[in-house]
Amino acid sequence: MKNEGAPSQVGVKEIAKRANVSIGTVDRVLNNRTGVAVKTREKILKIIKDLDYQPNMMARRLASKRTWKLAVLIPAASGETGYWDAPLNGIRQAAAEVRDFGVIVNEFLFDQNDKSTFSARVNQIMKQEFHGILCAPMFEEETNKLVKKCGTKNIPFVFINSDMDHMQRLSYIGPDLYQSGYLGAHLVHYILREKQQVLIVNISKEMDLHHHLLKKEEGFRAYFDNNGVNAKILKTDIRQTDYRSVKNKLNRVLKEHEVQVIFVTNSRVSTVGKFLEETGKPDIKLLGYDFLPENIEYLKKSFIDFLICQKPQEQGHKGIMALYNYLVLGKQVDMVQHMPIDIITKENYRNYRN
Amino acid sequence: MKNEGAPSQVGVKEIAKRANVSIGTVDRVLNNRTGVAVKTREKILKIIKDLDYQPNMMARRLASKRTWKLAVLIPAASGETGYWDAPLNGIRQAAAEVRDFGVIVNEFLFDQNDKSTFSARVNQIMKQEFHGILCAPMFEEETNKLVKKCGTKNIPFVFINSDMDHMQRLSYIGPDLYQSGYLGAHLVHYILREKQQVLIVNISKEMDLHHHLLKKEEGFRAYFDNNGVNAKILKTDIRQTDYRSVKNKLNRVLKEHEVQVIFVTNSRVSTVGKFLEETGKPDIKLLGYDFLPENIEYLKKSFIDFLICQKPQEQGHKGIMALYNYLVLGKQVDMVQHMPIDIITKENYRNYRN
DNA sequence: CTGAAAGCGCTTACAG
DNA sequence: CTGAAAGCGCTTACAG
Numbered sequence: 001m002k003n004e005g006a007p008s009q010v011g012v013k014e015i016a017k018r019a020n021v022s023i024g025t026v027d028r029v030l031n032n033r034t035g036v037a038v039k040t041r042e043k044i045l046k047i048i049k050d051l052d053y054q055p056n057m058m059a060r061r062l063a064s065k066r067t068w069k070l071a072v073l074i075p076a077a078s079g080e081t082g083y084w085d086a087p088l089n090g091i092r093q094a095a096a097e098v099r100d101f102g103v104i105v106n107e108f109l110f111d112q113n114d115k116s117t118f119s120a121r122v123n124q125i126m127k128q129e130f131h132g133i134l135c136a137p138m139f140e141e142e143t144n145k146l147v148k149k150c151g152t153k154n155i156p157f158v159f160i161n162s163d164m165d166h167m168q169r170l171s172y173i174g175p176d177l178y179q180s181g182y183l184g185a186h187l188v189h190y191i192l193r194e195k196q197q198v199l200i201v202n203i204s205k206e207m208d209l210h211h212h213l214l215k216k217e218e219g220f221r222a223y224f225d226n227n228g229v230n231a232k233i234l235k236t237d238i239r240q241t242d243y244r245s246v247k248n249k250l251n252r253v254l255k256e257h258e259v260q261v262i263f264v265t266n267s268r269v270s271t272v273g274k275f276l277e278e279t280g281k282p283d284i285k286l287l288g289y290d291f292l293p294e295n296i297e298y299l300k301k302s303f304i305d306f307l308i309c310q311k312p313q314e315q316g317h318k319g320i321m322a323l324y325n326y327l328v329l330g331k332q333v334d335m336v337q338h339m340p341i342d343i344i345t346k347e348n349y350r351n352y353r354n
Numbered sequence: 355m356k357n358e359g360a361p362s363q364v365g366v367k368e369i370a371k372r373a374n375v376s377i378g379t380v381d382r383v384l385n386n387r388t389g390v391a392v393k394t395r396e397k398i399l400k401i402i403k404d405l406d407y408q409p410n411m412m413a414r415r416l417a418s419k420r421t422w423k424l425a426v427l428i429p430a431a432s433g434e435t436g437y438w439d440a441p442l443n444g445i446r447q448a449a450a451e452v453r454d455f456g457v458i459v460n461e462f463l464f465d466q467n468d469k470s471t472f473s474a475r476v477n478q479i480m481k482q483e484f485h486g487i488l489c490a491p492m493f494e495e496e497t498n499k500l501v502k503k504c505g506t507k508n509i510p511f512v513f514i515n516s517d518m519d520h521m522q523r524l525s526y527i528g529p530d531l532y533q534s535g536y537l538g539a540h541l542v543h544y545i546l547r548e549k550q551q552v553l554i555v556n557i558s559k560e561m562d563l564h565h566h567l568l569k570k571e572e573g574f575r576a577y578f579d580n581n582g583v584n585a586k587i588l589k590t591d592i593r594q595t596d597y598r599s600v601k602n603k604l605n606r607v608l609k610e611h612e613v614q615v616i617f618v619t620n621s622r623v624s625t626v627g628k629f630l631e632e633t634g635k636p637d638i639k640l641l642g643y644d645f646l647p648e649n650i651e652y653l654k655k656s657f658i659d660f661l662i663c664q665k666p667q668e669q670g671h672k673g674i675m676a677l678y679n680y681l682v683l684g685k686q687v688d689m690v691q692h693m694p695i696d697i698i699t700k701e702n703y704r705n706y707r708n
Numbered sequence: 709c710t711g712a713a714a715g716c717g718c719t720t721a722c723a724g
Numbered sequence: 725c726t727g728a729a730a731g732c733g734c735t736t737a738c739a740g
Contacts, residue, residue: 011732011734012733012734013733013734023733023734023735027734027735027736030734031735055733055734056733056734057734058732058733058734059733059734059735060733060735061734062732062733063734063735064735065735065736066735
């Protein structure tokens with residue numbers, strides 16, 4: 001029976017004593033530096049294991065001036081959508097938490113409507129020496145280039161927000177898109193009455209982002225299929241994201257079809273909320289994504305019924321922590337970390353934490 | 355323009371130099387110990403402020419053997435309900451995180467069906483010297499005694515899970531009961547069809563816990579009132595928590611009334627789920643509280659539709675951190691910290707984190 | 709390949 | 725009321 005739970009009582013001193021060497025040598029094997037005789041190394045390794053030695057992180061940090069540089073490559077929040085403010089906040093918070101442990105975080109923000117800015121940032125990053133990279137892989141080809149360079153330099157990288165699982169990332173941290181669509185469909189199912197119809201709305205001009213939305217739609221439809229829901233699913237794609245375009249398109253669709261529930265596959269749901277408000281259709285139920293100020297507005301006014309949200313801020317936070325755990329603490333990191341799928345309503349948005 | 359964000363470059367040495375004293379004296383005013391001339395103290399204080407000095411916590415901890423003892427006073431998880439496992443887990447996790455900073459956490463668990471065990475634990479706690487107390491104030495009178503003793507000894511205490519806001523706690527961390535009932539009613543409202551009835555079920559033998567449930571019920575009814583929902587609300591109190599009693603009572607009620615939705619005001623909802631399963635009533639929708647294994651079972655089988663949950667584990671975690679922040683870091687702490695109100699369904703329980 | 713010394717930024721006795 | 729020294733558990737040069 002060991003004195004379990006208690007902080008490890010032994011330090012390098014004790015190890016050195018038992019191994020009959022100086023603490024300098026112990027330090028060498030602890031940080032597996034070169035220049036230790038194999039025999040000595042093994043002896044020390046055994047003692048470390050027997051003693052279940054845990055290094056004192058504070059002492060280590062105090063003594064060492066070693067530094068870990070991380071690069072962050074995510075879209076800049078734009079006037080169009082403030083979504084990326086949240087991950088950036090999480091990143092900065094995590095950066096503050098690990099700063100005292102020698103982690104330095106550099107931000108490289110790109111324009112998500114312009115691939116070339118992504119490439120440019122990649123080039124900037126590659127000019128410097130980073131120990132790890134946190135990336136939102138928005139563009140497949142360009143991301144591929146980054147990944148290859150990381151491969152040759154042996155730099156670990158973490159994806160957030162969306163995944164490319166064929167690339168050898170250290171970890172993916174983000175939403176489970178399919179499942180969130182599946183959940184959305186279940187909510188719609190509760191609302192839907194006999195013979196009523198639901199309308200799926202995709203609002204996006206970016207083809208690259210599109211598979212994001214399709215994954216959600218897929219999950220949505222799967223729910224209906226798997227549960228034998230025989231309500232009809234209508235669908236419309238809107239490629240212009242401005243209010244006028246959305247309004248025109250919806251007006252046309254709703255003239256032709258009787259629709260009682262609308263499911264918007266991304267954060268543009270507030271545009272539809274505005275439409276329902278202006279055209280006086282409070283009875284149409286509306287579901288969409290993301291905890292954005294404009295969405296919350298319409299949630300408050302009851303034009304949006306449910307928002308599905310996957311903690312974007314925490315995604316950023318966990319992204320940095322994954323690299324920290326891996327690089328600094330030498331811990332293993334989960335390959336996939338799906339975020340919780342949160343359901344936000346008028347009643348609980350005030351307590352929500354991104 | 356200061357070198358913002360960067361770790362403070364100055365330490366006690368620099369302060370000492372500028373004040374023309376030794377670092378010992380600087381240390382004395384830093385930790386406001388006695389034995390420093392007023393003039394000296396003021397001079398040093400000014401320099402500290404001018405330099406925006408931030409102490410290096412790691413060095414501080416490494417050098418100091420100072421220790422902070424916290425007492426935790428919560429119910430033991432019982433065979434009857436495992437609810438309190440979650441807060442305890444959170445407490446232990448937080449304890450592990452702050453252990454290196456000299457925080458020692460002692461657990462005092464009582465039987466929530468037996469006030470005398472609560473009193474006994476209070477006496478044990480008061481025999482020792484604790485710097486802070488984390489408490490689930492289940493019994494008003496007994497809690498009052500604890501609070502008084504803390505007052506005279508000037509020991510800060512934090513409440514979790516339920517509040518007594520007239521007592522001078524450092525913080526309350528827990529659910530917003532009223533609001534969660536209100537949210538439950540909104541969910542029910544989506545489900546409810548014309549002329550259907552909802553049944554509120556309180557299952558509890560403890561009178562002391564009862565006001566907990568009533569708060570939720572109050573919120574539930576308030577939603578119906580405020581939104582002019584004219585569905586009828588039935589209600590039944592069940593004072594025996596075993597399955598037979600619940601079954602008999604429900605059988606009686608459902609014989610007399612047509613009910614389409616049942617709202618259980620606490621974690622006993624699985625008992626009702628079992629009832630629905632055994633009596634073959636899958637069409638009755640069921641809502642209740644808490645992420646417990648037995649509840650998740652019935653959620654999976656679709657006999658429970660929604661679980662409302664308020665992160666019990668995080669409550670414990672935050673409770674310890676509140677005391678740590680206050681005592682060790684000297685930070686201010688929010689008087690009330692309401693937890694998010696999470697909605698759990700068959701689709702998102704897998705990703706849920708307590 | 710190994711050891712001894714200095715130092716990280718603090719706190720803790722001890723001496724005066 | 726104040727200072728000088730030792731030490732917390734490590735890492736970092738430097739010397740051999």
